[in-house]
Amino acid sequence: MAGGSAATGTVAGGAGSATFTAPATAPDPATVTVSARVPRADGGVTLLLSDITIIQDGDYAGTFSYESRTFSVRPSTIRWFRTQDTPGLAVYAPTGALNLLITEEDCEPLAVTAPIAADGLASLMTVFRAAGGAQANEYRFYLQAEGAVTLQCGGPEPERDRYTIDWNLAERVIMAIGICPDQPLPSYGDEALLAGSYSCPGDEDNGYSATWEFRGSTKK
Amino acid sequence: MPPAATPVGTATGPAVTATIGADGGSLTGADGRLTLVVPPGAVDQDTTFSIQPIENHAHGRIGGGYRLRPDDVRFAQPLRLTFGYADDELAGTGPTALGAAFQRADRVWQWAGTPTVDATARTVTVETDHFSDWALVAGLRLRPGRATVATSDSVALKVIHCYAVPEEGLLAPLVGFRCDQGEGAPPPADSSVSE
Numbered sequence: 001m002a003g004g005s006a007a008t009g010t011v012a013g014g015a016g017s018a019t020f021t022a023p024a025t026a027p028d029p030a031t032v033t034v035s036a037r038v039p040r041a042d043g044g045v046t047l048l049l050s051d052i053t054i055i056q057d058g059d060y061a062g063t064f065s066y067e068s069r070t071f072s073v074r075p076s077t078i079r080w081f082r083t084q085d086t087p088g089l090a091v092y093a094p095t096g097a098l099n100l101l102i103t104e105e106d107c108e109p110l111a112v113t114a115p116i117a118a119d120g121l122a123s124l125m126t127v128f129r130a131a132g133g134a135q136a137n138e139y140r141f142y143l144q145a146e147g148a149v150t151l152q153c154g155g156p157e158p159e160r161d162r163y164t165i166d167w168n169l170a171e172r173v174i175m176a177i178g179i180c181p182d183q184p185l186p187s188y189g190d191e192a193l194l195a196g197s198y199s200c201p202g203d204e205d206n207g208y209s210a211t212w213e214f215r216g217s218t219k220k
Numbered sequence: 221m222p223p224a225a226t227p228v229g230t231a232t233g234p235a236v237t238a239t240i241g242a243d244g245g246s247l248t249g250a251d252g253r254l255t256l257v258v259p260p261g262a263v264d265q266d267t268t269f270s271i272q273p274i275e276n277h278a279h280g281r282i283g284g285g286y287r288l289r290p291d292d293v294r295f296a297q298p299l300r301l302t303f304g305y306a307d308d309e310l311a312g313t314g315p316t317a318l319g320a321a322f323q324r325a326d327r328v329w330q331w332a333g334t335p336t337v338d339a340t341a342r343t344v345t346v347e348t349d350h351f352s353d354w355a356l357v358a359g360l361r362l363r364p365g366r367a368t369v370a371t372s373d374s375v376a377l378k379v380i381h382c383y384a385v386p387e388e389g390l391l392a393p394l395v396g397f398r399c400d401q402g403e404g405a406p407p408p409a410d411s412s413v414s415e
Contacts, residue, residue, distance in 0.1 A: 017378040022369045036362045036379050038317075047314045048362035050377060057370035075308075217370030 008032045009054065022054045030054050030061060030079060055217060058082045060092065060125075060194060062214035064143065066175050069205045073175070074099040078116065078143070080125050080214060088132045092125040093118055098145050100173065107153035107165060114169050117146035122174045127191070138185035139194060140178025145169040177210055192216040223386050223395040225327035229274035229285045229353055237270040247271060253304040254286050254354075262297040278321050278329045278355035279396035280382030282309050288351035298347035303356040305342050312365020313358035315339040320346040321383065321396060323353040329396035331359065331383040359383045361399055 004010040009022045009032055020034055036048040053061045060080040066073035076099045080092035094116050102110045117123050125141035132138070147169045155162040178185040180200035188194050195213040202208065238247040244260040249271040258269065267290060276285035282305055303320060310318075319335040332354075336345045344356060360381050367375045382399035386392050 011377075013377070017376065019374050019376050020369070021374045022371050024372050026371055034362070034377060036377070038360055038379060044316070046316045046360055048312065048317060048360055048379065049310070049314050050312050050362045050364060051366050052375060053366075053368045055368060055370060057373070059370075061368050215368035217368065217373060 004032075004034075009052070020052055022052075026054045026056055031077075053215070055079065056081070057217050058085065058090075060214040060216045062195075062212060064098075064210065064212040064214075066208060066210045068208040070104050071100055071102045071173060073210075074101060078214070080141075083124075088129055090127045090129070092127070092141075094123050094125070094141075094143060098143070098173065100145065100169075102149065102151065102167060104151055104153070104165065104167065107151040110149060110151055112149055114145040114147045114173065117144040117170060122176070127188075127194070129191070135185060137189070138178075138187045140176075140185050142177070143173075143175045145173035175208070175210065177212075223328050224279065224398045226277035226279070226323070226329065226396075228323065228327065229277050229287070231272055231274050231287065232284065233273040235270040235272035235287070235289070237268055239266050240269050241266040249273065249286060251284070253283060253356075255302045256288065257300040257302070258295075259297045259299070262295040262299055263293065264296070267293065274353060276355045278323070278357050279399050280313075280321075280357040280359060280361060281400070282313075282318070282356045282358060285353055285355040287353050291351045293350070295349045298349050300345055300347055301354065302343050302345040305344065305356060307342070310358075312361045312363055315342075317358050317360045318344045319357060319359050319383070320344060321355055321357045322348070323355075325352075329355075329357070329383075331357075331394035331396075357382060357396075359394075363399075 007023055008027050009020055011018050011020050011034060013019050031051050031053045034050045034052055038046040040046055055061050059082055063075045064078050065075050078094050078096040080094050082090055083093050084091035095118050097113050097115050100112050100114055122142045122144035127139040128135040130136050149167050151165040151167050153163050153165055154160050177198050186196045186198060193215055197211040199209040200207055233250060236250050240258045242264050244258045246255060246257045247269050248255040254271060270289045272287040274285040274287045315337050318337055320332045321329040322332055323329050332346045332348060363378050363380055369375050380399045383394040383396055386395055
C-alpha cells in the first residue's frame with residue numbers, strides 16, 4: 001500500500017483506500033500520478049490512475065483553452081503563483097506553456113508550444129475577495145506568450161509566390177479575460193475553484209472565446 | 221446497497237440510420253465514436269439500424285450515450301459495438317477498467333459481457349444480441365480522479381466500483397451503482413493504491 005517519496009509525496013492506507021500526502025515543497029513537474037491496482041477474477045490487474053497537482057498553499061493550477069481567428073490555445077496547463085495578497089484582492093503570476101495552433105489567413109497552420117511570458121505586463125491574474133468592493137468575488141486574468149515563429153504563406157494557386165511572416169508571439173498572443181465591454185467579469189463562489197468560460201464578439205473578426213479551470217488548495 | 225436506476229437519456233441529436241440485411245454491414249454514429257458491425261446472418265431480412273446520441277446517465281459514464289435501434293429484435297448472431305475514447309476522459313480510471321453498459325427496462329444499467337480493450341487504438345469492443353440505450357463506462361474509479369493539493373496537505377483516495385454483483389445473488393449480472401459522486405459498491409479487500 002505504501003509508495004512515493006518525500007520529494008513527490010507519499011501514499012499510505014489500507015485496502016481500497018489510501019491517503020496521499022503532498023511533499024513540503026512543490027515538485028517539478030507539479031503533477032504526480034497515483035495508481036491503484038485492483039485484482040481481477042481472471043488473474044489480471046485493473047490499473048486506475050489519478051493525477052494530483054501539488055501547489056504551494058495559496059496558488060492555483062489548471063488548464064486553459066482559447067479560440068480566435070488567428071490562433072487557438074489547445075488545453076494547456078498553467079500554474080499561478082501568488083505575488084500579492086491583501087484582504088481585498090490577490091494577484092498571481094503565471095507559469096507554463098501554451099499549446100498554440102496558429103491559423104493566420106493565407107498561411108499554413110502551425111502548431112507550436114510557447115512559454116508564457118511570466119514577467120510580461122500582460123501576464124497576471126487578479127482575484128477580488130469578498131472585501132473587494134464592487135468587484136467582490138470576481139476575477140480577471142491576462143496571458144501573454146513569448147517567442148517568435150515564422151509562418152509559411154502564399155502559393156500554390158496558379159503561380160502565386162510564397163512568402164513568410166515573422167509572427168511575434170509576444171505581440172500577437174495576448175489573451176485578456178474579463179475586459180470585454182458590457183460583459184461581467186468572471187466570478188466565483190468558492191475561491192478554491194476559478195472555472196468558467198468567456199466569449200467576446202469583438203469588432204469585425206477579432207472575437208474570441210476561452211474556457212478554463214484553475215484549482216487552488218483546500219486551505220484557501 | 222441496491223443498484224441505482226437512472227433516468228432515461230434524452231436525445232441530443234438526430235439518428236444516423238442504415239438498412240442492413242442478411243449479408244451484414246456496419247454503421248457509425250454521427251460523432252464517429254461508436255461503430256456497430258452486423259455480421260452475416262444476424263438478421264434475416266433488411267432491417268433499419270440506427271444510432272442516436274443521447275444524454276449519458278450511466279454510472280461510470282465516459283462521453284455521451286447512444287440509443288441503438290431496433291430494440292425489439294433478438295439478433296441471431298452477436299453484433300459488435302466498438303466505442304472510442306480519448307485519454308483525457310480517463311481521469312481516475314484506465315483502459316483496463318473500461319467496458320460498455322446498457323440500460324434495462326427497469327432503468328438499471330448492466331455491464332455488457334467481456335470487453336476487448338485496444339489501448340493503442342483507444343477503443344472498447346463488446347458483443348451483444350440486443351439493443352437499447354448503451355454507453356461506454358468505467359467499471360471502477362479511483363476518486364478523486366484529479367486533485368489539486370497544497371504542499372504538506374493530504375487527499376483521501378478511494379477505489380469505487382461502478383459495476384458489481386448486487387447483494388441478492390452471486391449469479392446475477394454486474395449492475396451499476398452510483399460512483400460519479402457517491403460511494404459506489406464496496407471494493408474488494410485486496411485492491412491497493414500506490415504512487
